[in-house]
Amino acid sequence: MEGDLTLRLRIFDLNCWAIRYLSKRRQERIQLIGDMLRREGFDLVLLQEVWSEQDYSDLKAKLGGCYPFSHYFRSGVIGSGLCVFSRFPILDTLLYQYSLNGYPYMLQHGDWFCGKSVGLLGRCWHGGHSHFTPPASHQLHAEYCREKDAYLPHRLVQAWELAQFIRHTSKAADVVLLGGDLNMHPEDVGIRLLRGWTGLRDAFAEAMHFEGCEDGCTLIPNNCFTVKTELLPFPLGIRIDYILYKAISSFTVKCEELKTTTGTAPGMDIPFSDHEAVMATLHIQRQGQAVGATLGTAEPMLANVVMEARTEVGVGLRAAQRQRYSTGRMAVLALLLLLLQAVAALGVLAGLATGQPFPKLSFSLLAFLAIGVLLLSTGLHLFHTIEVKMLQGTEEQMRMALRALQERP
């Protein structure tokens, strides 16, 4: 009977970098990924940045035989880019969209349009005797400049929301799995917060056997699609794609093996993506007695991490408040200019001024400019108002968490 209660689970995770018209050799790579997934027969495949639903459909058609169950998470303007293929039935899904995700006017970064989210698969049944839930595939806001990272507060809000989401949805789960591109280095405060607050363990750190890029890096200079200049400070590359896990009730999970791809795909002349794939083999076993849920980090240390994150969120909050103020002031100025123009125009109409004091063309151009500035700055003001609210909300939640941590016996 003991044998029945043991499960070896092979998980594949990859940021596919499949942006229509922008990503190099996209279709060819999607085909390669599909072929490899069919050949390897994983149990669970978590993909990110599959932005085109057509690519998902192609993969689904190809993989239907060995992965009969799949789901594509829709969100944002472009989509979430998240999809999952599974050997086990997916009975239920839930998408949690982060409340902050960059700025709509940062078109060159585009994160805002993606609706970055965490997708949850509830009750992924295995065989007839057990279930493990929820494996989630997700992606946080990208880091564009490590030295002056304007998105750090947003990414921390996302890491916090992700951690809270996992805590609240996984209470009755046997095993929690989280795979995805977290856009954070292992020692970053966001990762420490996520791991500490959820108790998730890092498959790379726990693996009994590892094979792949040095230090488990998933963005390496050796990959022909990566931007070499961005990796200059990191000669080995960086590790930002993770498979995290924990057992909750009467189960234990061990990571038997972790592998990454190492640039070029085996037997091919190109890599699958600009990221390396992460592949974990987990050994899941049911134990006699339930083990209580635990936090990941010793509590005084965890309190420090939460405090550090809260400080960063506070920095972001003050920046957002400044932007809310300056956009609001800009809107008021534009409104004043418009009113002034209206008064002047009415004066001319009423015959108060003789002749034509302003050239008509510049007068109307100025009015249109003022309207444009008014609309734009009002929009931005609303946006930064939301940003301030969400940052305040997160800071408040973190404060509550700190209090709970400190009051605990």
Add this chain to the structure above:
Amino acid sequence: MEGDLTLRLRIFDLNCWAIRYLSKRRQERIQLIGDMLRREGFDLVLLQEVWSEQDYSDLKAKLGGCYPFSHYFRSGVIGSGLCVFSRFPILDTLLYQYSLNGYPYMLQHGDWFCGKSVGLLGRCWHGGHSHFTPPASHQLHAEYCREKDAYLPHRLVQAWELAQFIRHTSKAADVVLLGGDLNMHPEDVGIRLLRGWTGLRDAFAEAMHFEGCEDGCTLIPNNCFTVKTELLPFPLGIRIDYILYKAISSFTVKCEELKTTTGTAPGMDIPFSDHEAVMATLHIQRQGQAVGATLGTAEPMLANVVMEARTEVGVGLRAAQRQRYSTGRMAVLALLLLLLQAVAALGVLAGLATGQPFPKLSFSLLAFLAIGVLLLSTGLHLFHTIEVKMLQGTEEQMRMALRALQERP
């Protein structure tokens, strides 16, 4: 020992209608509400439409003595309006913002700006021996016209997301409580969906003793703040504020008593709000053995409800697709006009046309108009693209739920 495991929980729920500058006699009513809450000493107070944080702070200052724990949920431009006061510690909160919530350009309805959400209180500890979680306070999109309800698909998406959120976050809870203004009549498909899919029970229907407005109505003609014309088809009023509950693990919950206010507040000349307050006394008891979680409605009936909801979401999806198409077409037309103007202007500059073929003023006015239309229609196109994605996602989830319901033995 049995006595220790019994809890009588008194819950208060009210949509406070406290919109700054708009709601009549707001400050006076907030004071009245505060006085009454302090006098009555409920265990848990769920308030909606407390839009001003100042009002929340005033209430918090007044109620600190009898409700030492409280939380205000921040979201959207204006806020979520949700807050909770509790006799028991609130150790953890989570806010889930619905993915769809009306249209930003429907300024007169304003739902979009509110960031309607469900707020979750995790692990609300009671004494030392048990915990009940998660009581949630929340509000769905308002219904402005029952005959031609353009917001029905959005409200159904919200009802579905709310139900999914409750299912996924309540698995390890002992007792689930949900209180709030659902903006749906008891027989509406959204309520049937929410109750059927979560198994939540309606305190009004289950109450052993009821006292208050006929049929438990919470929006009644007898209240001096309600809009009488809206209630013309319903001489008794309508019931749209609910307290719902269910026991999950080894607990049972019974509703001993349900009360509503009946217009004017006791001993006052005005009501607390345009809504009536709902007050429930729940009797919570721990049983020897765990009871499995159940759905609320017999499964074939539930399948019908999900199918009905899915049809309505499909109607909304097609409307959103039409709007996405027409705003996209408008943007393309505006862009073409701009290009045409640019070509004409270049022609004039290059000296191809002799003289001045267009009056400068109308020419630039037209250009500005085209830019305005282009920006506006692009914005709307993006918005409706998100709407389509979210409706498709919900339809897909409902399809999955239907399949699971039909396949179940």
